[in-house]
Amino acid sequence: xxxxxxxxxxxxxxxGANGLDAIDRAIVLATQAGLPLVPDPWSAVGGPLGLTxxxxxxxxxxxxxxxxIRRIAAVPNHYRLGYVANGMTVWDVDDAHIExxxxxxxxxxxxxHCYRRPRHLPEWPYNLFxxxxxxxxxxxxxxxxxxxxxxxxxxxxHRILYxxxxxxxxxxxxxxxPGPPR
Amino acid sequence: MAALDSLDRRLIDAFQRELPLCERPFAxxxxxxxxxxxxxxxxxxxxxxxxxxxxxxxxxxxxxxxxSLLAAVAVPEAERDRVAAAINRSPGVNHNYLREHxxxxxxxxxxxxxxxxxxxxxxxEEELGYAVLRLPMVAAYHIxxxxxxxxxELETP
Numbered sequence: 001x002x003x004x005x006x007x008x009x010x011x012x013x014x015x016g017a018n019g020l021d022a023i024d025r026a027i028v029l030a031t032q033a034g035l036p037l038v039p040d041p042w043s044a045v046g047g048p049l050g051l052t053x054x055x056x057x058x059x060x061x062x063x064x065x066x067x068x069i070r071r072i073a074a075v076p077n078h079y080r081l082g083y084v085a086n087g088m089t090v091w092d093v094d095d096a097h098i099e100x101x102x103x104x105x106x107x108x109x110x111x112x113h114c115y116r117r118p119r120h121l122p123e124w125p126y127n128l129f130x131x132x133x134x135x136x137x138x139x140x141x142x143x144x145x146x147x148x149x150x151x152x153x154x155x156x157x158h159r160i161l162y163x164x165x166x167x168x169x170x171x172x173x174x175x176x177x178p179g180p181p182r
Numbered sequence: 183m184a185a186l187d188s189l190d191r192r193l194i195d196a197f198q199r200e201l202p203l204c205e206r207p208f209a210x211x212x213x214x215x216x217x218x219x220x221x222x223x224x225x226x227x228x229x230x231x232x233x234x235x236x237x238x239x240x241x242x243x244x245x246x247x248x249x250s251l252l253a254a255v256a257v258p259e260a261e262r263d264r265v266a267a268a269i270n271r272s273p274g275v276n277h278n279y280l281r282e283h284x285x286x287x288x289x290x291x292x293x294x295x296x297x298x299x300x301x302x303x304x305x306x307e308e309e310l311g312y313a314v315l316r317l318p319m320v321a322a323y324h325i326x327x328x329x330x331x332x333x334x335e336l337e338t339p
Contacts, residue, residue, distance in 0.1 A: 028242065031239050032242060033237060033239075034230065034238050035238055037223050037227050037230070037238065039219060039223070040206060041208075042205070057205075060203065060240060063240075066246075067243055067246050068246045069241065069242055069243070070243050071199060071200060071241050072203065072239060073198055073199055073200055073238075073239075073241065074193065074194060074197040074198055074201065074229075074238050075236050075237050075238070076194055076198050076235055076236070077234060080233050081234065081331060088288070099321070102321065105323070106323040106324030107324075111324060112324075113324060114322070114324040115320070116319070116320040116321040116322075116323070117252065117317040117318065117320055118316075118317065118320060120315055120316075123315075124254075124317075127320075129252075129317075159283065161282060161283045162281065163279040163280065163288075164280050164281065164282055165279070165280040167279060167280055
């Protein structure tokens with residue numbers, strides 16, 4: 001586990017809103033960069049916090065049930081697996097159909113995220129954001145074409161916004177003072 | 183693509199969505215994979231070191247661990263690096279991508295709560311001299327919980 005120098009701020013004060021207490025937050029801090037890869041990772045996390053492995057596990061499970069944790073897994077880095085092209089596709093979809101279409105589109109291969117976001121007219125007409133991943137730009141374009149067909153008449157316009165550079169990626173937010181762990 | 187053998191692939195396939203949350207998770211994984219606990223730990227260490235796995239552990243939901251939104255700024259080419267650097271320095275920013283569009287800088291702003299989030303965005307707008315497009319999530323139809331990896335397909339260039 002390394003330490004990043006990102007200036008993102010602590011969410012420590014957010015306890016009330018998300019139901020995390022000080023112990024939960026300590027567990028988040030200790031695990032957000034990954035579990036220690038030892039036979040009993042829970043006790044290894046708990047030791048310095050004065051918790052048993054059992055308590056750590058129970059709290060992680062509770063955070064997962066409440067949705068603060070999406071999953072506890074071996075998380076692949078798709079870029080390293082060969083998914084080198086990613087396109088943020090944005091769609092202007094009829095509000096009357098977006099709920100149904102959003103769920104349908106989510107099942108298309110290559111889609112990692114599919115969110116509804118607000119329009120800001122006139123400069124931003126797009127209300128559906130679909131993140132696509134492929135081996136090449138051509139593959140991402142084929143996936144976008146499949147989306148286009150699925151959305152049909154309900155879609156007025158769309159764009160594919162390729163990322164040309166990653167300027168910053170930390171992916172972590174709960175921070176310990178003074179700097180956040182990574 | 184990194185060179186991965188059958189055990190690596192089976193390990194990723196079986197556990198990219200969920201680890202067994204039992205007392206000895208790596209031993210439980212080993213049992214399912216027909217390997218030893220030490221082997222599983224060694225593989226996980228290597229895959230993580232090679233960045234094939236970004237991490238082995240919990241994935242937190244930003245939105246639920248506080249407040250956050252996707253934001254974008256449209257900046258002329260000549261101003262881009264200055265503005266990007268200012269965004270990166272700004273407290274609460276945890277992703278920043280350059281994208282091919284008039285809105286060319288895309289970042290995620292986070293904060294402890296909605297009030298602090300808005301305060302941060304307003305402070306940033308003032309510093310940048312550009313309006314920030316605010317794109318909070320209204321509904322999630324799909325979030326990344328991993329997807330089946332087509333190993334054979336990925337091998338062909």
